[in-house]
Amino acid sequence: xxxxxxxxxxxxxxxxxxxxxxxxxxxxxxxxxxxxxxxxxxxxxxxxxxxxxxxxxxxxxxxxxxxxxxxxxxxxxxxxxxxxxxxxxxxxxxxxxxxxxxxxxxxxxxxxxxxxxxxxxxxxxxxxxxxxxxxxxxxxxxxxxxxxxxxxxxxxxxxxxxxxxxxxxxxxxxxxxxxxxxxxxxxxxxxxxxxxxxxxxxxxxxxxxxxxxxxxxxxxxxxxxxxxxxxxxxxxxxxxxxxxxxxxxxxxxxxxxxxxxxxxxxxxxxxxxxxxxxxxxxxxxxxxxxxxxxxxxxxxxxxxxxxxxxxxxxxxxxxxxxxxxxxxxxxxxxxxxxxxxxxxxxxxxxxxxxxxxxxxxxxxxxxxxxxxxxxxxxxxxxxxxxxxxxxxxxxxxxxxxx
Amino acid sequence: xxxxxxxxxxxxxxxxxxxxxxxxxxxxxxxxxxxxxxxxxxxxxxxxxxxxxxxxxxxxxxxxxxxxxxxxxxxxxxxxxxxxxxxxxxxxxxxxxxxxxxxxxxxxxxxxxxxxxxxxxxxxxxxxxxxxxxxxxxxxxxxxxxxxxxxxxxxxxxxxxxxxxxxxxxxxxxxxxxxxxxxxxxxxxxxxxxxxxxxxxxxxxxxxxxxxxxxxxxxxxxxxxxxxxxxxxxxxxxxxxxxxxxxxxxxxxxxxxxxxxxxxxxxxxxxxxxxxxxxxxxxxxxxxxxxxxxxxxxxxxxxxxxxxxxxxxxxxxxxxxxxxxxxxxxxxxxxxxxxxxxxxxxxxxxxxxxxxxxxxxxxxxxxxxxxxxxxxxxxxxxxxxxxxxxxxxxxxxxxxxx
Numbered sequence: 001x002x003x004x005x006x007x008x009x010x011x012x013x014x015x016x017x018x019x020x021x022x023x024x025x026x027x028x029x030x031x032x033x034x035x036x037x038x039x040x041x042x043x044x045x046x047x048x049x050x051x052x053x054x055x056x057x058x059x060x061x062x063x064x065x066x067x068x069x070x071x072x073x074x075x076x077x078x079x080x081x082x083x084x085x086x087x088x089x090x091x092x093x094x095x096x097x098x099x100x101x102x103x104x105x106x107x108x109x110x111x112x113x114x115x116x117x118x119x120x121x122x123x124x125x126x127x128x129x130x131x132x133x134x135x136x137x138x139x140x141x142x143x144x145x146x147x148x149x150x151x152x153x154x155x156x157x158x159x160x161x162x163x164x165x166x167x168x169x170x171x172x173x174x175x176x177x178x179x180x181x182x183x184x185x186x187x188x189x190x191x192x193x194x195x196x197x198x199x200x201x202x203x204x205x206x207x208x209x210x211x212x213x214x215x216x217x218x219x220x221x222x223x224x225x226x227x228x229x230x231x232x233x234x235x236x237x238x239x240x241x242x243x244x245x246x247x248x249x250x251x252x253x254x255x256x257x258x259x260x261x262x263x264x265x266x267x268x269x270x271x272x273x274x275x276x277x278x279x280x281x282x283x284x285x286x287x288x289x290x291x292x293x294x295x296x297x298x299x300x301x302x303x304x305x306x307x308x309x310x311x312x313x314x315x316x317x318x319x320x321x322x323x324x325x326x327x328x329x330x331x332x333x334x335x336x337x338x339x340x341x342x343x344x345x346x347x348x349x350x351x352x353x354x355x356x357x358x359x360x361x362x363x364x365x366x367x368x369x370x371x372x373x374x375x376x377x378x379x380x381x382x383x384x385x386x387x388x389x390x391x392x393x394x395x396x397x398x399x400x401x402x
Numbered sequence: 403x404x405x406x407x408x409x410x411x412x413x414x415x416x417x418x419x420x421x422x423x424x425x426x427x428x429x430x431x432x433x434x435x436x437x438x439x440x441x442x443x444x445x446x447x448x449x450x451x452x453x454x455x456x457x458x459x460x461x462x463x464x465x466x467x468x469x470x471x472x473x474x475x476x477x478x479x480x481x482x483x484x485x486x487x488x489x490x491x492x493x494x495x496x497x498x499x500x501x502x503x504x505x506x507x508x509x510x511x512x513x514x515x516x517x518x519x520x521x522x523x524x525x526x527x528x529x530x531x532x533x534x535x536x537x538x539x540x541x542x543x544x545x546x547x548x549x550x551x552x553x554x555x556x557x558x559x560x561x562x563x564x565x566x567x568x569x570x571x572x573x574x575x576x577x578x579x580x581x582x583x584x585x586x587x588x589x590x591x592x593x594x595x596x597x598x599x600x601x602x603x604x605x606x607x608x609x610x611x612x613x614x615x616x617x618x619x620x621x622x623x624x625x626x627x628x629x630x631x632x633x634x635x636x637x638x639x640x641x642x643x644x645x646x647x648x649x650x651x652x653x654x655x656x657x658x659x660x661x662x663x664x665x666x667x668x669x670x671x672x673x674x675x676x677x678x679x680x681x682x683x684x685x686x687x688x689x690x691x692x693x694x695x696x697x698x699x700x701x702x703x704x705x706x707x708x709x710x711x712x713x714x715x716x717x718x719x720x721x722x723x724x725x726x727x728x729x730x731x732x733x734x735x736x737x738x739x740x741x742x743x744x745x746x747x748x749x750x751x752x753x754x755x756x757x758x759x760x761x762x763x764x765x766x767x768x769x770x771x772x773x774x775x776x777x778x779x780x781x782x783x784x785x786x787x788x789x790x791x792x793x794x795x796x797x798x799x800x801x802x803x804x
Contacts, residue, residue, distance in 0.1 A: 052728030052736050082724055084737070084753050117721025118754040227725050305707065305791075306799055313800035319519025322484055323629050326454030334454050335486070351486045352520040389707075389800070394793050397708055398715035 002261050007160035008142025012171040012196035013238040014038045018136035019144030022129025024077030024115070024122060030148035032129030034098060035072040035192055036137050040108060041236035042198075043069035044205035046212050048229035055080045055087030056111040057230060059095060063110050067201030069234055070108040072192055073098045073133075074149050075126055076177075078115040081227040090121040097127050101134040110232050112190050114151055114177065117227060146175040149190055152396060153177050157269040161258050166251045168241040170197045174233075174262050178219075178270040189216065191231040191266055197255055198237035200245040207247075207256045208233050215263035218295070218384045219271045220302045233259070271385035276392030279311050279369055283384045286374045293330045294382030297373065300328035301384075308389035314364040318346045325373060336376040342369065349376075404663050409562035410544025414573040414598035415640040416440045420538035421546030424531025426479030426517070426524055432550035434531030436500060437474040437594055438539050442510060443638035444600075445471035446607035448614050450631035457482045457489030458513040459632060461497060465512050469603030471636055472510040474594055475500045475535075476551050477528055478579075480517040483629040492523040499529050503536040514592050514632050516553055516579065548577040551592055554798060555579050559671040563660055568653045570643040572599045576635075576664045580621075580672040591618065593633040593668055599657055600639035602647040609649075609658045610635050617665035620697070620786045621673045622704045635661070673787035678794030681713050684772045685786045689779055695732045696784030699775065702730035703786075710791035716766040720748045727775060738778040744771065751778075 010017050014037050019030040045064045047057050063069055073094050080087045091111045099106035113121070136144075146156045160173035178189035199207070212231055237243070244252050272280045283302050288294025301307055304324040310317035318339055325337060339347035342363035344355050363369060412419050416439050421432040447466045449459050465471055475496050482489045493513045501508035515523070538546075548558045562575035580591035601609070614633055639645070646654050674682045685704050690696025703709055706726040712719035720741055727739060741749035744765035746757050765771060 050725065050728035051734055052724050079721075082721060082736070082749070082752060082754065117725065118749075227721075227728060305795070309796050309799035312796065315800070319481075319484060319629075322454050323452065323519065326452040326629060332453055334484070347484070347520075350484060352484065389796060391793050391796050393707070394711050394714065394791060394796060397711035398717075398791070 002161040002163055002258055004265065005160045005162060007173060008158060009035060009145060009173050009175045009192065009194050010139045010142040011160040011173040012194045014196060014236045015194045016137040016139055016141060017145035018133040018138065018141040019146070019148030020129050020132045020136060022075070022125045024075055024125055030144055031075055031077045032126065032133050033074045033145040033148035034130065034133040034137060035145060035194065036102060037070050037194070037234055037236040039236050039238065040068050040070050041234040042201040042204050043067060043232065043234055044201060044208040045110070045230065045232040046208060048227060050227045052081060052227045054113060054228045055083055055091040056113045057228060058088060059091040060110045060112065060230060060232070063107060066107050068108055069110055070104045071098055071102055072110040072112065072232060073130060074112040074190065075129070076114050076149055076151050078113060078119055078121050079117050079228050080113040080121050081117045083118065083120055086120055090123055093123060094126060094130065097130050098134065101131060112228070112230050114149065114190055114228050149175065149177040151177065152275060153273055155273060157266055157273070159262055159265045161262060163254070163258060165197060165239070165254055166241040168239045170239040170241055171195065172197065172258050172262055174266050176266040176270055189229045189270060191216065193233040193262065195233065195235045196237065196239040197235050198239065198241050198243040199235040199255060200243060203244055203247060203252065204233060204235055207259050210256060211260040211263040214260065215267040219267045220299060220384065220386050268385050271387050274387030275396045276390040277387030278390050279367060279388040281311060281386045281388065282370045283386060284370065284372045285382045286372060287376050287378055288380040288382055289378035291380050291382055294380050295384065296330055297325055297328045297375065298382055298384035300324045301371065301373070302386035305389055311369065312388040312390045316341055316346065316360050316364050318352070321371065321373070322347065332375055332377055338374040338376070340372040404563040404565055404660055406667065407562045407564060409575060410560060411437060411547060411575050411577045411594065411596050412541045412544040413562040413575040414596045416598060416638045417596045418539040418541055418543060419547035420535040420540065420543040421548070421550030422531050422534045422538060424477070424527045426477055426527055432546055433477055433479045434528065434535050435476045435547040435550035436532065436535040436539060437547060437596065438504060439472050439596070439636055439638040441638050441640065442470050442472050443636040444603040444606050445469065445634065445636050446603060446610040447512070447632065447634035448610060450629060452629045454483060454629045456515060456630045457485055457493040458515045459630060460490060461493040462512045462514065462632060462634070465509060468509050470510055471512055472506045473500055473504055474512040474514065474634060475532055476514040476592065477531070478516050478551055478553050480515060480521055480523050481519050481630050482515040482523050483519045485520065485522055488522055492525055495525060496528060496532065499532050500536065503533060512634050514630070516551065516592055516630050519629060551577065551579040553579060554677060555675055557675060559668050559675070561664055561667045563664060565656070565660060567599060567641070567656055568643040570641050572641040572643055573597065574599065574660050574664055576668050578668040578672055591631045591672060593618065595635040595664065597635065597637045598639065598641040599637050600641065600643050600645040601637040601657060602645060605646055605649060605654065606635060606637055609661050612658060613662040613665040617662065617669040621669045622701060622786065622788050670787050673789055676789030677798045678792040679789030680792050681790040682770045683713060683788045683790065685788060686772065686774045687784045688774060688776045690777050690782040690784055691780035693782050693784055696782050697786065698732055699727055699730045699777065700784050700786035702726045703773070703775070704788035707791055713771065714790040714792045718743055718748065718762050718766050720754070723773065723775070724749065734777055734779055740776040740778070742774040
């Protein structure tokens with residue numbers, strides 16, 4: 001119901017952005033971005049659950065506590081993770097520098113980083129970069145901003161919607177990076193979302209948490225949860241719609257749907273751009289006893305190196321899929337489980353069928369492949385997105401030297 | 403304290419074995435083995451926890467229930483998993499055929515299979531193979547038996563000890579296969595152990611469970627738990643030692659130590675022969691709050707594709723190791739964690755050190771590498787064995803077509 005628009009993060013009213021080359025990335029490409037709202041925005045964010053959470057994550061968690069934000073400062077090339085007290089100091093300085101130049105409070109500035117773990121931030125380059133980015137802030141700056149958050153991503157990930165809400169026209173836009181690394185030290189997923197909708201922070205947080213649950217949290221490339229993962233949304237209210245101040249507000253459902261749809265699109269793009277990926281895999285588990293159980297089964301399949309290499313080899317190796325279902329840790333009756341790849345039913349109630357081999361090999365040769373596992377154990381349907389495991393994955397992560 | 407001997411599974415008194423070419427494997431190599439004790443033996447076994455447990459696993463679980471066994475029938479080339487009622491019938495027939503030829507009870511015959519999932523057993527070939535194997539049973543048959551259980555293993559895994567026990571000389575021998583697949587449908591680990599020690603079945607089971615906990619259960623190649631895993635031990639008592647009928651028996655501790663030592667050797671051999679492996683990794687977690695917590699942390703590191711590809715690339719990428727520690731799911735203080743690769747301390751209390759780079763690169767170039775993570779959170783030390791992730795792994799599991 002939402003029409004995807006090829007507009008940037010600055011599409012919603014009142015947002016500008018910039019991306020500059022600060023010399024942090026060895027490649028010399030854009031590596032510092034600033035996203036700015038001309039008015040203070042309500043905000044929501046979710047962060048990595050990794051205990052080794054990077055310094056910028058910790059600083060941004062404090063920003064979230066206030067419920068408002070007005071800018072996001074991001075760098076690629078250095079993760080500022082495992083950097084101790086110095087790292088916290090550097091992340092705070094990034095917020096301070098941006099806040100001072102933008103004449104806003106440092107408590108309204110999110111900080112995010114992605115890159116090598118364990119390396120202290122090159123703060124001279126970073127602060128110069130922030131200065132230049134603030135100078136360059138413009139509605140046209142969205143394209144460079146999304147480039148500046150990329151690492152080994154092979155394409156930019158960006159989407160926008162425009163839709164009526166409470167009699168007004170509302171815009172929402174998001175960018176993401178992920179499944180690549182400027183240096184192969186972590187799998188980092190970052191996403192930033194802007195909207196001119198008026199949504200109160202606590203409601204925005206509920207909506208974001210719900211959206212992330214079925215989008216970004218359903219993606220796996222290699223099973224490695226990064227130290228720097230972060231999704232943040234800024235809602236500046238400039239669309240003038242009636243403030244959505246509770247989940248029972250008449251306009252909440254439509255806003256939630258837009259946000260979830262946007263996050264789902266970006267999450268799928270992250271899986272599609274998985275390091276070395278040649279296949280985009282959608283793993284749907286039907287009739288699961290619960291969302292959590294279905295996700296556990298889907299993730300076991302999605303993360304299995306044996307399944308991932310089979311898809312790379314275009315081999316419909318259903319034994320590996322059932323094997324992963326069997327060790328997922330959910331009590332199930334093997335004799336009830338069915339399996340489809342694309343439209344071809346391969347397993348019916350635990351036993352292999354006499355399927356159309358030519359048809360199945362044709363499906364396995366495609367880039368986008370859907371796997372449907374029916375557990376016949378409940379009523380929940382759960383979808384996870386992933387990719388295959390290729391020589392290129394080993395190359396990207398094995399040949400690169402720190 | 404136990405001196406490894408290059409003797410086969412028939413080294414303990416009263417055991418014979420055979421391995422024959424029955425035509426199940428496409429390669430035409432040995433694929434049916436029989437291991438036989440001239441007298442009924444006390445037995446213990448552990449099986450896969452995969453819900454999709456193969457038919458031979460289910461049949462062997464019934465054998466274990468009686469506490470005695472006298473023979474083991476194994477085939478490679480077909481896993482007899484996800485084969486429904488027909489599979490159970492076929493596995494039972496394997497036991498029946500062997501029992502009838504050996505003039506023993508079918509309830510004393512373990513059955514094990516490894517190979518492709520979802521394919522019905524070629525029973526004509528199998529029964530002919532069992533017939534031939536029984537005819538060939540000999541003390542000299544151990545070498546062919548271990549070959550007949552191999553799939554993509556690149557070397558045979560076998561070990562024996564001889565040691566004094568209660569005034570007698572006792573022998574114990576074991577073979578294992580694993581980390582390879584005749585067809586890339588499952589990661590199957592099988593191990594069979596013979597001993598002429600006199601040990602009562604319940605005590606033997608306790609000893610085996612304890613031995614497996616710190617040996618086979620501490621190995622991961624790709625994190626995929628097979629449908630056919632099985633470790634079985636036959637103790638025929640022909641050494642004439644005083645029957646070990648309780649864990650408080652004076653000779654129990656030494657028998658346990660021999661069994662654990664044997665299992666640990668075989669388990670490490672399985673990791674060393676991991677598909678496509680170029681490195682053997684020993685991951686030691688020190689000062690863990692508990693065995694389970696330490697294992698969870700060690701397994702998170704051992705299973706991380708990012709860590710495994712880094713070792714393949716000989717890159718001391720410590721950020722990836724700490725990242726895996728951080729998402730292992732154990733509450734820990736990142737600021738207390740230290741890390742060594744070989745003798746080089748790389749992380750001290752959460753922060754990177756200025757280590758000797760030349761020395762570390764030399765360690766990373768070796769085949770056997772030890773990683774030591776100190777959690778400073780308790781008193782448990784836990785060791786897991788694994789291998790790296792190479793192009794060859796993707797080739798073995800991606801290029802082979804079912």
